[in-house]
Structure formats: C-alpha cells, structure tokens
Amino acid sequence: MPLLEQIIQLEKEALERIGNSDSLDSLNAIQVEYLGRKGKVTAVLKQLKDVPPQKRQQIGAAANKLRVKLENLLKEKQAAFAVSGTKTVFDPTLPGTAPRVGAPHIINQVMGEICQIFYGMGFEIAHGPHIETDYFNFEALNFPRDHPARDMQDTFFVEGGRLLRTHTTPVQSRILASRKPPIKIITPGLCFRYETITTRSHVAFYQVDGFMVDEGVTMADLKGALVAFCREYFGKGLKYKFRPSYFPFTEPSAELDISCFLCDGRGCQLCKYSGWLEILGCGMIDPHVLEHAGIDSEKYTGYAFGMGVERPAMLKHKITDIRMFFNNDVRFLRQFL
C-alpha cells in the first residue's frame, strides 16, 4: 500500500480506537501502539528515508500532521479521563474552564427590574426621542415660559431649536396627545441635565416615569400602586410616607420617602441618619396637562410618578460614586454578572 494511503488508513483506525476507548489504560496502550518507539506512525516516519525525494515532502507532512493530531487527541482524552477520575490523581481544586459570560450593565439591570414590577402591574413600556421640543418637555407639562419651575431642571439646548429632554415625562405628553384613555404606561430612559459632574450628579442619568389615566383614578390608587412597587423592590416590611411637594405637571404633588432598608429607619450613613430615603416624586396629573392633550379633565383623572434609576441602584447595591456607571470599568461591570 502506498504510504499516503497507509497514513489515511492509520488515521481512520486510530481515531476509531481512541473514540471507542473507555479507560485511561486503553488510551495509554493506544499511545504506545501508534506513537511509541515501535509504534505504527513512528514506523511510517521511519520509512520516509526510502521515499523518492519529490514525494518525500508531501508524505512527510501528512505523517507529521497525523502524529500531532493523535498526540493532541490522546492528551485531551487522557485529561478527560483524569477529570472523570479513573486511575490518575484527580485535582478538583483546579479552576473550571467555563466559557466567558458577559455582564449586562447594572443600570440596565436595575431599570429592567423596575420595569418588570410595573409590567406585572399592567404598565406598558414606551419610549420617545431624547432630543425633544420645548413643547413636549415643558410647555405641555405645564411648565410655562418664564416660570421658576423651569429652574428645577437645568437644560441643555442643541442647535436647531430643540433640547435634550430633562426627564422622560415628555413621552407622557406625546402619548396623551395621541391615545385615548385608559392608558397605563411607564417610560424608562436616558435624560440630561445641565449639572456639574460629581460623585452624586451627572449630566446624563436614567429615569423611569409612569402614568395612568382613566375614569375615576384617585390619589388613593396612586398611593396603592407605588407602595406595592416599593414593597416589591425594596422589601416587604418597609414603612413609607407621602409628603406634599411640587411638580408643574401634577396637582396635588407628592414626594415618597421610604424607611431606610439598611437600618430599618433607625438612622445610618445611607439615610444620612434621618431613617428615611427619598425615592420618587408623584402626583395627580394636573388638569392643564390633560387639557393640553385634548383629554377631558372632568371625565378623566390620572396619576404620574417618576424616579431616577441611579439612586435606587446606588442605594440597593451600595455604589458610592455615580460616575462609575458611565465610566464602564470592567472590574465594576463584572461585579454585577
């Protein structure tokens, strides 16, 4: 048989036997039989000197390739048997060699958890543009021009007469203008404010806003929904308080504080020794906002709420610097696999 065919034959035969071998001993035997000093592959290699020079290179390459292939395969199989622990000393403390898993960004994870809870309560998720008009971002939400309320949200403007949305509430303006009640929606997403970048503030941040409009929606419904959310997200036993606040697009407006989940309200560094954490702003949608959108504010009422994502993320995961989120240091990201 020509050497080349012998090589092919040997390969077929050896692969089959390796494949069928069921112990480390049989693998070791195969190794000797093919690759040992008197092995079959070794024999072929020895015969090379008799091959005419013009063919020697080709056959030599093929034989060598086979040798390397068998060596690798045997090594792999032997290692596998070592792991399954037949005869050799097995070391279970060697680290596993799993494929790498990527980490979803912690902000997306937290936003996802928040959305999931609201989704479970029947809220649809909606989005809108980040580059907004003054109308949807302010005007339609009852921030009149030349009103001090505009100072609550320092704004970046872009060339061409639009602005970077300062909250995700403009999505509410857009949806109210285009749909009919009942509407029940949350709007997660990126927002921008003209702020100095520090450990506590950034020019960009994420927010989840939500609102509901229907006949007969009351402030008691608002309280019920938000308390349910907080208990689900922060812990069943928490205490809470709603206190009056001001947002142009809600009336009455409220701020929701929850008892600090770290110290249970006794006072700690997290809650700055107050026992309370400010979590979100909310209120009953101002009739002006509904009327702006062409919704009869006598017939329909609604509530709205909004919360930052970074803040609950920082509270819950004890992250101390808001800049970590956009810094994207993989040592940080991979802590939240």
Added chain:
Amino acid sequence: MKLPYSWLVELTGSKWPAEEMGERLTLCGIACEDIEPTARYFDKVVVGKVLDIKSIPGADKIRQATVDIGKEKLDLVCGAPNLKVGQKVPVAKLGAKLAGGIEIKKAHIRGIESSGMICSESELGISQEHTGILVLDDKCRVGVSLAKALDYDDYIMTFELTPNRGDSMSAIGVARDIAALSSSKIIRPKFKIKPSKEKAGKCIKVEIEDTTACPRYAARIIKDITIADSPWWLKKKLLMCGIRPINNVVDISNFVMLECGHPLHAFDLNRFGSNKVVVRRARKNEIFKTLDEKEHKLSPEVLLITNGKKAEAAAGVMGGLDSEVGEATTDILLEAAYFNPAVIRRSRKFLNMTSESQARFEKGVDPNGIEYAIDRAAYLLQELCGGSVLSGMVDCYPKKIRPCKVAFRPQRCNDLLGTNYKTSLMKKVFKDLGFKVAGTNSNDKKLSVIVPTFRPDVEREVDLIEEIARIRGYAEIPDVASNMGPLFTPVHPQDKFKEDMRRLMTGQGFDEIMGHGFDDSRLASLVNPNQPLLKISNPNSVELNVMRNSLISFALTVIKNNIAQRNLDLCLFEYGKVYFPPDAKGNWCEEYRLLVLATGQTRQSWRDSSRKYDYYDLAGVLENLSSRFKMPGFEFSNSSFKCFDNQLSFEIKSDGKVIGKIGKIDNAIAAKFDLKQAVYIAELPIPGLIELSDNKRLFEALPIYPASSRDLAIVVDETVKAGDIVFKVREAAGKLAEHVSIFDLYQGKQIAKGKKSLAISISYRSSESSLESNQVDERQRLVVGSLKKEFNAEIRDK
C-alpha cells in the same frame, strides 16, 4: 431658607418642640431639611473684658491679651486686628469645642502660655465672618455664659421650599401654615408710626410706564435718620437667617423681608437725583451700574426704577450704586412694590444676578401686603434710626389686584383624593388657611372659596383640593391596592429585539457598557469625519460639546479608561443611541446602534493558552448574530472607513444591503486615545437589523438520511478569498452540499511562497435518500474541477 425656631413660636404661640414643628411642616409641604441648635459651640464660652494688650516681641500678627472673665483673669494670644482694650468679647475657656472642630487647649505660643481664645463669629458658628473677633455689647456682664449674654439659645430651621410657594418665603409665611395646622391665628407684631406733619406726597411722585410689569409701586419718605449698627436683637435674627448685618437701614429692610416676605428697597433720597420715581423698561444699550459696582448694558427685558432721567435700580433685582444708602445718608426713599414675576425672571436672567429680593418677586409676593411691609419698615426706621416718617404713603396702584374666587366641589375633592371628607371639615381647613368660604348654596354641592392675594399659587379647584390634602396630611389618603387600566400590556418589538440582542451578546462573553450620549467634537469628527454633528448650544465642557453620531468614540474612551486601570483584555458591547442634526427638510433623527468590540487577549487557563483577539473573533460574533436573527445573505466586503485600518475595513451586508461596518481601529486614531493594542470594532444601526431579521423562526424538519462527508486540501494563490472558494464549492456541489467549512489554513515552509493551503470539509446529504458513495464522489469531482478551473487550485494528498 433659614429661620430661627423662636421666631415661629413668637408669631404663632405654638407649643410644638422644634423637631415636631419641623416634621409637621414637612408633612404639609414646607420641607424642613435641618434643625440645628444655635448655641452648639457656646459651651465654656463666656463674656470677658479686655484689660490689657501687649505686643509680642518678634511677632507682628499676634498680640497678648489679658481678659477678665469674672472669677479669674486669663492671658491669651489673639491675632485679631480689631481687638481693643475695654471691649467685651466672647472668650472660649479650656475645653471649649468650637465650630470647625477647634478644641481649646493650653498652648504655648512664642513663649507665652495661652489658656483660652477670643472668638470670631465663624468660630462660634454664628456666621462665616472670621476676619476679626466678635465685639459684644458693652451691657453684657463679665463672666456670664455667652448663650445667656446673647440670648442665643435657639434652633435654626432650614427649609427647602418648592418654587410654587413664594408665600412661604418668610417667617409669617411659614407661621401661616403652622397656624393652619393647629387651627390657630398668627400673632402679628404691634407697632405704631408717629408721622411728621410733612407729607410724603409733596416730596416724591410716582409714575409707572408699564403697569403690566409693575402693577403697584408704593413709597414712603423717612427723614433725619442716623446710620449706625443695628441693635443686637435685630442682628441676631439676621445672623440666624444667614444674612449678614450691614447697617440699621439695610438690616431693617432685610428684616422686614424675612418677617413678611415682601422685599423693600431703600434709596438715599438726597442722591436719588429727582423727586419723581419713574418705573419703565430699560432702553436698548442703556448703561447701569448696580451697587456691586458692575456696569451693565441693558435691554428692554430689564425693568428699571428711574429718577425720570437715569436708572436708580433694576426693579426687584438689585439697587444702583448712585443712590445706595451709606454712612452719610440722612433721608430715605423707601420702596415697596409689586412686580410681575415673569418680568423679574427675565430681568434677572438678562443681568445674570440673583438676590433675596429677586427670588421672592420671581415666585410672587402679595401685592396687597405692601402696606404692612412698608409701615413696618418705616416704624423700625423711626425707632431704631431716629427717623421721622413723613405722613402718607405715595401709592401708585392703578388696578387693584383682588382676591380670587374659586369654585369648589367637595365631592370632586373626595373623588380625586379617594377620601371621604365631610364638607364641614373642608370648610374648616379653608378658614384655617385664611381663605374665605362664601356664596355657599343650600346643599353645599358647590362652594365659593375666596383666596387671599398672598397665595397666588391657588387659583383653581384642584389647587384647593391640594390644600385640603396637604393640611390634613397625605397619610389620611388610603392606599388602594386595586388594579385598573387596559386589559392587555403589549411588549413592543423594538424592546424585545433589544433584550434578545443584549442576551445574545452577554451570552457570548461581551460585557455591556452604557454611554451618556455626549461626545467631544474633536474626537467625534476624527472617528467619523464628514458626518454632521449635533452641537450643544450651552455645553458645560469642551469634552461634552456635541451629541455623538457614532458609538465608536465613546467606546474608545471606555477602552482608554480601562487600560489606564490595567484592564487590558476587553470584550464589550453597547446598545445605545446616536443623534443627528435635522436634515434639509427639518427632520430630526436619532437611532439605536449596536457596537461590539474586542481588544487584548483571550482568557488563559491551565489548559488553554491565550492569544490575541482579532478580526475573526468579532466576525464570529456577528455570524452568530446573523444566525440568531436569521439574517439572509450575511457577508463582509472591503470598504474604506476613515476610522479603520485601510487593510482591515469592511462593510457588513445582509441581503445585499449594508447593515454596518467592521474593522481594526486605525493606528493614528488609536493613538489619540493612547491605545497601543489592536482594537477591533463593529458598529451596526439597529433599524436595519430589525428590518432584515426574521422573527418567524420556523422549524425545519430534521434530516432522516445520513450525511456523508469529504475533506479536500487545496493550494491556491494567497490572494484567493476563502469566501469565494466556499461560494464556488457550494455552486459546484449543488443542493446536496449541506455544510461547507474551512477547517485548516496553512502558509509556511511546506508551501510555495505566495500560496496558501486550505482544508475544506464538505458534508453531503439528501433529504430524499441515503447517498451512495459514487453520487458523492461525482459531486466531489465537480467541486475539484471547479476549484481547478476557477482558482487554479492544486489538489493535495491524492
């Protein structure tokens, strides 16, 4: 805003301790952020009298003082320039703990033993003033505790007010809510002016050109005053409110503003320049110097108080330098006006300056609170500055602003709040707030509530509902755990696609990064030249002056930051937005994109060695993407992108359409980000991916018949592309070729220069029958023939 607790007690007679008062106010909408004891740093601080001052040889900044503190005399070292013999001063004894963490211990300074310290206001925590010591009133008795001497034992309450509640920006304003919460009345201070015979109207006239901007302007004249320091009780109140005492006139106008919320302005009448006040808009480019000595070039945005010829004050924002009250002032023109909040806001923005007055005017003061404010100030000028108040107030108020009448339905209130309040209770809340309930019809279905002008924020029924809710407390509103709304909650395809994509990427070992959307125009235009950038009109730094039009620049910044932390091996992706300026038709565009990158080395383990990430790592990820989303005809083809290395720059196509780009970051660009290692990046707009992805995901029947596989090794020119070979193999092998894959590539010693060896595995299968080996051989011969013909391939091993 800061107010002393005692002042609120004075105005309401409240018995609530400070903590409780703070909590109750917070729960009614006046958030009390902090309650701080004033005399916190007064322990072991007593009144001392300076008996003697000696200079210390070799020291010119510090002196030795001997002070009498009653039972003993102390020697101490003092650096204050204003120290004089005979002064009564606050002396901190050993063991006193002062503001800023200063603890008084025995010290040896220049050989002198110092056993105490004479304190400045800042060391006592009274104010920021630290240039000299606090000099006490001579009436203070030596040896008594400072807290007693100053009558300073109090709490400072810090309030964080919402912008709608201009009415609460004063002691009386906050007191009103305390009164409403406790159903009591405010106790206003009583005072009486003794007017002189001279009439103010003879001295000054008022004329308003723009009555929309200034609906009311009132003035009083006070003559023969003496400018001096204010008495301690007045200084103390100002200090506790965080306002620096200046002189009696300025202090009085600040005090009245803090007390009732109405800002006042005092002009030096003799420097005012005329006997006529004219309120008008500024002329374009009119020049005006404010009392902080800044010169402003004005526009009609700014409302001015003029003397008929030139500006004397920017109305409601800041006074002018020319008529500022100073040491020599004897006669005063006292202004109390009501300005349109929006006008003040624009004026303030134009001038780019803020003040306590402006903050109140902008949020809306009470146009009918002017009489109280101006009379109160006139009275104090009479009492504290020895002034003579001219009789009468010059009042220009062409159209009186009346309290607003608001219809209110108790049922609507309960319907909105989800409460069950009785109408009588609601009426009581209104009365406690100082609102009048009038025109009630017999069955109380509709009330008419008259809201005083001090509450401009209450003008609609819903505002009244909020008043009920906040005075009763939100805790009284029940939590209803019912679920209303649409039956069905849809998931939008874009959201689903995003989640699927993120899962696919993390599943392949890529960490997700998130960007903030901003970019540095210099870097952005380097990475993505000739692409329009959306510029920020008011950037707050040059590094964030545009919105990004590609995810690449941010990704390179992230790599740079990571490498700086020695995180060298990175597999990252971002699913984020890019932004564009409006197109010629005025359409604005922003779109989601996917960015995937790999740089550095693969992970090394005890079994596997590592190697550098390269183009094929990324290409494989994208091939997985095309499989996952069933994107048709997925391929990479040469195309030159500025951000990529010329040799490694490709378009990604599906179904013949360009859906993205992939390549190795160009060295020059990498250098701008301080990157030395090769970075492979792919960027794909999401809309294109969604459009081409197939979400039907139909099942294909599994094969019944076995496959038969053939391997083939060929040598071709190194310029021949593997993709072309695979294409030709498929073409030649026909339908029976199920898989064609390249499983080995070799270039080197065994192969001629300029050539490469490729090993191809072809798996044949028919869905109709088992293939005979001759059928497969025949196909294989066609394949070989085609490869020889198309690529001049040399077949190895046979």
